[in-house]
Amino acid sequence: MTLAPTDRQANDPTNSGILAADPQRDAHTAPPLTMKLSGQLPGRSRSLPPQAAKALDPDLQEQLTALYQHGQYQQAAARCAELLNTHRKSAFLWELLGRCHLAQNALDEAATCLNKACELQPTSATTFAAMGDVYKRQNRGQDALALYKKALSLDPACLPALNNMGNTLLEQDKIIEADECFAKAIEQAPDNAQLLYNRANIQRQLGNVDVACKLYEQAARYAPNFLEARYNLAQMAGQAGRQAEAIHHLEQILVARPADDRARARKLRLMAELCDWRWIDEYQAHRRNLGLRGSACAPQALIGLEDNPDLLRIRMQAHAHAAPAAEPVHLAAATDSRPVQLRIGYFVSSARDRDALDRLDTLLAQHDTSRFALYAYVAGPAREGCAHVHHRDLRGLAASTIRTQAQADKLDIAIDLTSFTEEVETQVFGARIARVQIALPGFPGTMGTLAYDYLLTDAVTCPPGSERYFEEHLIRMPHSYHGSIEAPDLSGHQFSRRDCGLPDDGFVFCTLAPSHAITPREYDIWMRLLTKVDDSVLWMPAYPTKAQVALRKEAEARGVSPERLIFGPACDGSERMARAKVADLFLDTFTLNAGPTAREALIAGLPVLSMAGRQFAARTTASLLTAAGLGELLTTSEKTYEARALELAEDRDQLMTLRSKLRLMQAKAPLFDNSRYARDLERGFEMAFARCLEGLPPQHMTVPANAAPDPVIPAEFAPVRAASGPIHAA
Secondary structure, eight states, rough: OOOOOOOOOGGGGTOSSSSSSGGGGSSSOOOOOOOOSSOSSSSSSOOOOOOGTTTTTHHHHHHHHHHHHHHHHHHHHHHHHHHHOOTOOOOOHHHHHHHHHHTTTTTHHHHHHHHHHHHHHOOOOHHHHHHHHHHHHHTOHHHHHHHHHHHHHTTTHHHHHHHHHHHHHHHTOOOOHHHHHHHHHHHTTOOOOHHHHHHHHHHTTTTOOOHHHHHHHHHHHTTTOOOHHHHHHHHHHHHHHOOHHHHHHHHHHHHTTOOOHHHHHHHHHHHHHHTHHHHHHHHHHTTTTTSSSSEEEEEEEHTTTTHHHHHHHHHHHHHHHHHHHOOOOOOOOSSSSSOSSEEEEEEETTTTTTTHHHHHHHHHHEEEEOTTTEEEEEEESTTTTTSEEEEEEEOOOOOHHHHHHHHHHHHHHEEEESSSSSSSSHHHHHTTTTTEEEESSSSOOOOOTTOOOEEEEETTTTTTTTTGGGGSSEESSSSOSSOOOOOOOOTOOOOTTTTTTOOOSSOOOOOOOOOGOOOOHHHHHHHHHHHHHOOEEEOOOOOOHHHHHHHHHHHHTTOOGGEEEEEEEOOOOHHHHHHHHTTTTTEEEESOOOTTHHHHHEEEHEEEEOOSSSSSGGOOOOOOHHHOOOOOGESSHHHHHHHHHHHHHHHHHHHHHHHHHHHHHHHTTTGGOHHOOOOOOOHHHHHHHHHHHHOOOOOOOOOOOSOOOOOOOOTTTTOOOOOOOOOOOO
């Protein structure tokens, strides 16, 4: 998906600063740059045609051009206006004056001057290209394209026309045509960093990762200070599992810009993925300002830094404020009664977010279609078995196009299922595409913006008093906000301990949490458990090789043989769930709970031990366990977490009783009842829409439970009480 064009600072690849507008957003695809509007382009390019102003002293032309290229637009314009008193037929002066007006966004004056230059020099490609830029700024895309084509008919190698025509085509979602423009431009200027960067963005959108990386590398090589190209390289390397390479690029950015929080936050996250716990000291050194200065940090990088919901809200507000304002769409006139079918739109912008797609499939299958018309906005083909759903494929679409489609669908309620997996939702939802907008969070925290009316949660994840941590109003579900997924058929996946590389005897602790969620807090406890429980092992997923090496080294430093750490093979969800059945106890992480993988373990029948923290992300497993009727696996301190794990490891009968209870609860607990979850969710939608119909603003609300008995939260599991006042960065 394309993003909005960036601001003028992005026009110069020699600028060593990190871009100050949309590129600050941590999106999958950075927005295309716009070529420098001067006639002189970096790389192999062409200059403003001097032959049209022969009466002018060539040295004077150079002086005027230098003023313009150094951003001294007022001085250049004043000098041009003065010279036009004696050189009324100088196409050079008219064009340069028009460009100065264009640079200062005086579009009417720019059009007047450039039209005059076109009359005097009708064969100047750069003049027509500049006039196209005026129309582009005036949102007259088709007129701009006509002028770019005119410029190219005069000079097929006119770089400003090729580049800005490419950007205009991108805004119209004509990606292939835009790519052709940039390819032709690169043939003329193969060392032009901006052109290489622009085409890299397109190739990235099209999924041609290797081509995009090569183009970004060339852009960074030809313009070493072009930090945006280097940041994109870091993003792509990190997504491909090449964390060390990504960290190298980010460190180069930080050498040039030590205060670039965006690069530092991503670097800390990548270090955490490699279990390089030096990230903790680096974070503490920059904690005071991280995420609160000029560059907005990736929410996924911020969420795991510390369990501090007050600080997270401040950082998320800063992230949201750095986003460009979305132009509101025109919604249909409000009705005073509920339609027969409420139009519900679910948005999943990332084909890589398997958890969001699994939840979407479950919801689409369970909704009451007599009362709800369902729309699925997905970056991919239509979901299988969903003929009753209106499918909208988001692949390659700009946020503006998605907004237009949502407007045409006349949604009553829009639900964001991914929340920062991709940035596009924040641009789409910021335009107000539905009368009620809800985050059903893929991101376990506030979105930091008022674009969302509600955030779906529950009383365990967000107990009373936690409202201040959120920009949104809370819809508390009667059970877990998570909902479940359809349990896969695991009959085709039968594993023994030996199949999984585990000892036949001995206690198997395991964790399926991502490597970046593991910190010394958990690890110290896990290593003590291995020391106290004879013949026990810790079973973990196929973490990056460097992470495995680091964890083995840390185990040895704590007096535990590295051989007692066993790393499983990489596998998908159904196989991962089948393998989990052979473990004894799942150990959850603290600041960032295991989330979807903890839910998978419970579906597979594996008990999960968790400790509830303060922020949303530190309480998601507590929500799961409560809705599963397994409150005895909830703890509220590291001491009780460790003691409970040791108790279960030493008392096999108690553990078997727990596993038997889990199997029983799978047949009746709310967590595993997808139909009940859908009915609860529909009641929440109805409550939110009813307030909208009455003209009332959003408010915090709790969805009443249905008639079925609910699991009881154990008395010892008291929800964490909010602190008396906000906690700010110290």
